[in-house]
Amino acid sequence: xxxxxxxxxxxxxxxxxxxxxxxxxxxxxxxxxxxxxxxxxxxxxxxxxxxxxxxxxxxxxxxxxxxxxxxxxxxxxxxxxxxxxxxxxxxxxxxxxxxxxxxxxxxxxxxxxxxxxxxxxxxxxxxxxxxxxxxxxxxxxxxxxxxxxxxxxxxxxxxxxxxxxxxxxxxxxxxxxxxxxxxxxxxxxxxxxxxxxxxxxxxxxxxxxxxxxxxxxxxxxxxxxxxxxxxxxxxxxxxxxxxxxxxxxxxxxxxxxxxxxxxxxxxxxxxxxxxxxxxxxxxxxxxxxxxxxxxxxxx
Numbered sequence: 001x002x003x004x005x006x007x008x009x010x011x012x013x014x015x016x017x018x019x020x021x022x023x024x025x026x027x028x029x030x031x032x033x034x035x036x037x038x039x040x041x042x043x044x045x046x047x048x049x050x051x052x053x054x055x056x057x058x059x060x061x062x063x064x065x066x067x068x069x070x071x072x073x074x075x076x077x078x079x080x081x082x083x084x085x086x087x088x089x090x091x092x093x094x095x096x097x098x099x100x101x102x103x104x105x106x107x108x109x110x111x112x113x114x115x116x117x118x119x120x121x122x123x124x125x126x127x128x129x130x131x132x133x134x135x136x137x138x139x140x141x142x143x144x145x146x147x148x149x150x151x152x153x154x155x156x157x158x159x160x161x162x163x164x165x166x167x168x169x170x171x172x173x174x175x176x177x178x179x180x181x182x183x184x185x186x187x188x189x190x191x192x193x194x195x196x197x198x199x200x201x202x203x204x205x206x207x208x209x210x211x212x213x214x215x216x217x218x219x220x221x222x223x224x225x226x227x228x229x230x231x232x233x234x235x236x237x238x239x240x241x242x243x244x245x246x247x248x249x250x251x252x253x254x255x256x257x258x259x260x261x262x263x264x265x266x267x268x269x270x271x272x273x274x275x276x277x278x279x280x281x282x283x284x285x286x287x288x289x290x291x292x293x294x295x296x297x298x299x
Contacts (some may be wrong), residue, residue, distance in 0.1 A: 001037035002044070002057065002068075006095035010037055013057035014064035020056060021045060033094070051078045051090045070097055111188025111218060114141055115181065117199040118152025118159055120173045134194035135159040142166075149185050151178060152195075173198045175205045182215050189220040192227065200227055259296040260289060268292075274299035 002013050011034075020041040023032050033044035033053055044055035059068040074094055081088040116137060119130035135158045138148050150165035153172050160168050167185070171177040173195065182190075190212065192203035206212060207224045229235050234252040251262035263270045263286070272295045274282030282299025286292035 002034040003037050004034055004095075004098050005032050006091070007099050009098060009100060011067040012065035013043070013055075013059070013068060015057045031091075046091050046094070048091055049089070051082060051088060053090055053094070073097070110144065110146065111220075113147040113149060113185065113187045113189075114220065115149045115151065115178075115185065115187040115190045115217070116141075116159075116165070117173060117178065117190070117192055117195040117202060118150050118154070119157055119195050120152060120154055120198045130194060130196040130199075131157045131159055135164065137191060137194050138165050149181065149187055151181050173202050175202055175209060175211070178202055178206060179209075179211050182211065182217060186215065187217055189218045191220050192224075193222050200231065204228055204231065253296070256293060256296040259292060259299075263289070263292050272296065272299070 001010050003010050020036075020043075023035070023042045026032070026045060029047050029049065030045050031048055032042060033046040034055060034057075035041065036043050043057060044053065046053035053074075055068070055071065057068075058064070059066070059071045071094075074090065074097060077093065078088055078090055116134060118134055119128075134150075134152075138150065138159060141148050147167075148165045149167045149169070150159060151169040151171055151173065152160050153170055154160065155170060159165065160170070169177075169181050171181065190203070192199055195202075203219070203224065204227060207219070211217075212219060229239055233250065237247075237250050237252075240247050249266055251266060253259040253262050259272065268289075269285055269287045270292060271285050272283055272292060274295075282295055284295050286295055
């Protein structure tokens with residue numbers, strides 16, 4: 001993990017060295033560009049006026065993190081500017097590229113108590129990874145001295161273990177029960193993305209009913225609108241197309257005939273998904289209309 005000095009943002013990098021430049025002995029005009037988040041050693045230098053910079057890691061390492069692959073864009077841009085005798089300030093351009101302006105409002109005042117909607121019953125599309133991630137979320141909150149309230153009907157999970165969450169409710173993950181917990185506990189925030197599909201559906205329904213707003217509960221982590229957009233396959237496909245991301249074309253269908261019509265537009269073979277998981281009854285691959293009709297009938 002390396003920190004960029006101009007923005008204080010942290011980036012993951014690939015490294016294979018055992019030495020570092022002494023930041024205290026840099027020549028005049030040179031400044032620290034990146035430093036190691038763990039031991040504070042130098043990870044990059046930059047000149048404050050000349051178009052020179054260097055880093056102590058591998059931004060091009062495609063087998064590892066590619067967070068700073070954009071450094072090559074700056075390098076190419078600077079060489080083109082120099083060839084055309086155009087003035088360019090590398091430091092300013094780098095800072096501009098690496099700066100992040102949040103789309104959503106950042107929460108600065110941390111809540112004193114957080115409700116986590118747990119993993120529930122383990123099933124296809126909602127397996128043990130949510131139990132693990134939820135457990136880690138509880139640990140992270142406790143490190144920040146934030147009280148944790150967990151609602152999870154499944155006693156056979158790690159996150160419901162004694163001593164992990166401050167309080168555990170063994171209740172079904174349905175809006176009515178979750179609202180009662182919110183009413184009783186009055187948490188300042190809620191985490192919806194650590195409980196799999198059931199928790200997401202429950203959170204969206206609570207938002208639509210105005211429960212979070214009614215009790216002044218802030219949604220932490222992934223914004224609720226982002227969850228709604230990704231839950232709707234049609235809207236998600238439109239959002240992906242809007243940012244120019246290259247993905248396989250897809251269409252949503254609500255009947256067997258709609259599925260067949262969609263396949264005619266997309267072209268065979270097609271992959272049918274009856275639910276949010278890749279497997280299960282009604283999901284699979286179809287090479288022709290007969291195979292797709294069989295899958296769609298089972299969905």
